[in-house]
Amino acid sequence: MFADCSCLIAGMNPCRYGRAREPGYVCRQSRACAERYQARISGPMLDRIDLQIEVPAVSAADLVLPQASEGSAEVRMRVTAARRIQTERYAALGQPRMRANAKRDGVMLEEIAAPEPAGLTLLRDAADALALSARGYHRTLRVARTLADLDGEERVGRIHIAEALSYRGETLRRASRRLKGSARSRADGNRADSGG
DSSP states (O other): OOOOOOOOOOOOOSSTTSOTTOTTOOOSSOHHHHHHHHTTSOHHHHHTOSOBOOOOOOOHHHHTSOOOSSOHHHHHHHHHHHHHHHHHHHHHTTOTTOOOGGGOOHHHHHHHTOBOHHHHHHHHHHHHHTTOOHHHHHHHHHHHHHHHHHTTOSSBOHHHHHHHHHTBHHHHHHHHHHHHHHHHHHHHHHHHHTTO
16 A cells, blocks of 8 residues: 655756746846746646745855845744644544545645635636646645644645746746737737738
8 A cells, every 4th residue: 555645846947948937147048938938837837836935056156145034943843733733633624544634635625724814815716827637726725724733823824826827837928928928919919900
């Protein structure tokens, strides 16, 4: 019998040369080079990745910065407390074998992760603007519920929804390019209609 719990952790350069978006670096190819390289991962595949975080290159100056205010021991305590909250939540709902938000979907997820009104408005607006799939919508909601648990909050707030959306990195970039493209098409259409 194998456990059904798995975690995919992957890394990818921003372009084939690894230096796109690096401050002070201008690619000899073009911006399209990085876009073509990143398009090698399909939208449906990206949709299945909960946290997409861009990590910039570490400079020598970064190495001499002071330590982070929250160390590993403090983070471990918060994660342990959040896991306990989740275990207790599912036990109270008659699901004692369920221990983490990662396993919830559908109706129960929408029940336990129901955001406050401002958070729900943000999530709906973002789902429309980013063209989130049903999977992307529920993954965002699941991450937001976990962020609220890490903060020890009973309800999912607007701030949790905003942070969860910020972790859909490549989804946000692709939506931004799509919106710019459609705005350009509308502008070209308006010029053609006006005879300009």
